[in-house]
Amino acid sequence: MLTQEMNERLVRTGPGTEMGNLLRRYWIPALLAEELPEPDCAPVRVQLMGERLIAFRDSLGRVGLLDEMCSHRTASLFFARNEECGLRCAYHGWKYDIHGNCVDMPSEPEGSKFQERIKHPAYPCVERGGVVWTYMGPKELQPEVPELEWAMLPDSQVFVSKRLQETNYLQAMEGGIDSSHVSFAHRFNMDDDPMHAGTAGLEYLKADTRPKFEVVESDGGLLIGARRNVDDETYYWRITQWIMPWYTIIPPFGTHNPLGAHAWVPIDDETCWAWSINYHPARDLREDELESMRRGDGIHAKYIPGTYRTLANAGNDYLIDRQAQREKRSFSGVEGIAAQDFSLQESMGAITDRTKERLGTSDAAIILARRRLLAAAERLGQNAELPGVDPAHHRVRSTSVLLPKEVPFQDGAQEALVAEPGSNFVSI
């Protein structure tokens, strides 16, 4: 459990809040690159950590992310014209480039230098891994661009989706590092995921349904190991990476299936973007795999067409199928691994009251992740290096391996936990 004060410190991410200040020190997945498909296309509304923004791709293909409200009379730039390397407000014609410079002010007298004094709030953007990333922190502290393995791969080797989740980001992220829920929430569906198919790992997982957990601090976050007995001398380990402040990499099944990863990014304090990524570092994704991902299988979700809202949602009780629950086709009765997760996370309320929870040893990763976030926030003023900022902290992998029982998993799997460009990952 947390005190109410600690819970508030963790979940509030707006400008000027403690966690907001911390999260703004990292690059942030802002939107899918495909949402801005071509130069001068329609601008897109983006909300991040309570800030209303507008994204656009200019005539040169560069992406800009501006405060949504025009600096003149605060009309929304969603209605702006995207033309000739800038976004022109539809109200009085003020025009901004991707850096927030006001490059035209047709409502003012010719020769006026007023426009030179206007600097519209703008955040730098880069495109990487099919995602537009932005940095919303102090300019002088801007870190290097993230080098998460999936973000560095060619487009043909990665598939990225996002969905709206109606909870605080922390609640969603805690679901991602809560390894013990897998044996319950997804109990009858581990065979369904095509990314699990045909692997020895899946058989080990099903043979020992009472894994034990070990959590080890890493440079960038946590290593979360779940071990199962194979025989008298060997454990089967599934090792999850949590990378500060909001990334996870799911332990894989076999090397022929793609890896999976997530990021949870606050839209405001009561909603977040759940990013889901499949990637393979050594080959292109196959068409059948891509088809399945686009369909919303596995870690992805089915959408209400034309939106990033999920088809199964609180308004329809996540399409719960009591017959499937009775017949043990689904433990929770909700279809799909992603929906099984977010249905339960959303059922806790937008911001769960953590003063009422009772955490046990199987929640160690959650306990430690919260403490690392708080500790990093407390050190913000001390110029200390933040975990998860250095690109070296991003160049990691999850893995699933067999190890002798006497070998610590963080040592035995040391090489497998590092992302070597071009090399295949280690998994059984």
Add this chain to the structure above:
Amino acid sequence: MKTWAWQRKPYEARVLLVPLGATGARTVEQFGADGLDGVAVLDPARADQRVEAVRDADMVVLVIGDLADVDADVPGVMGSIVREQGKVLAALVIDADGNWNTPRGRRAALEVREAADMVVVSRDLDLASAFVDVLRGGDREQTRTGVA
């Protein structure tokens, strides 16, 4: 943190710390000096007190500083006592290096992970102390005395 007598607070678990080795004992002393309260400590050398101490606890945490410093038989013994009583056993190793690779350390590591339901390896004392604090839980503002 001298005995395994608790003053419970609402929603508080009775956490019994068992320091293993001299470094484990120093770590537990440091927890106390840093303000961790509401937990009890068992001297692992007092074999006669183990069963009774675990009976009164909700959760037992082995605290380890240096694995090479651990009497490798103790985790297994504590694990058996805890399991027989249906309680939970966690192990907290406060040192990323932990001497896993010395022969004594490897043996101790194996015994610890065989015995414990959960192992946490923390690099710093603050995080380790915070972990125990959360396991204990309880509203620190509302002390409820007299409830064992």
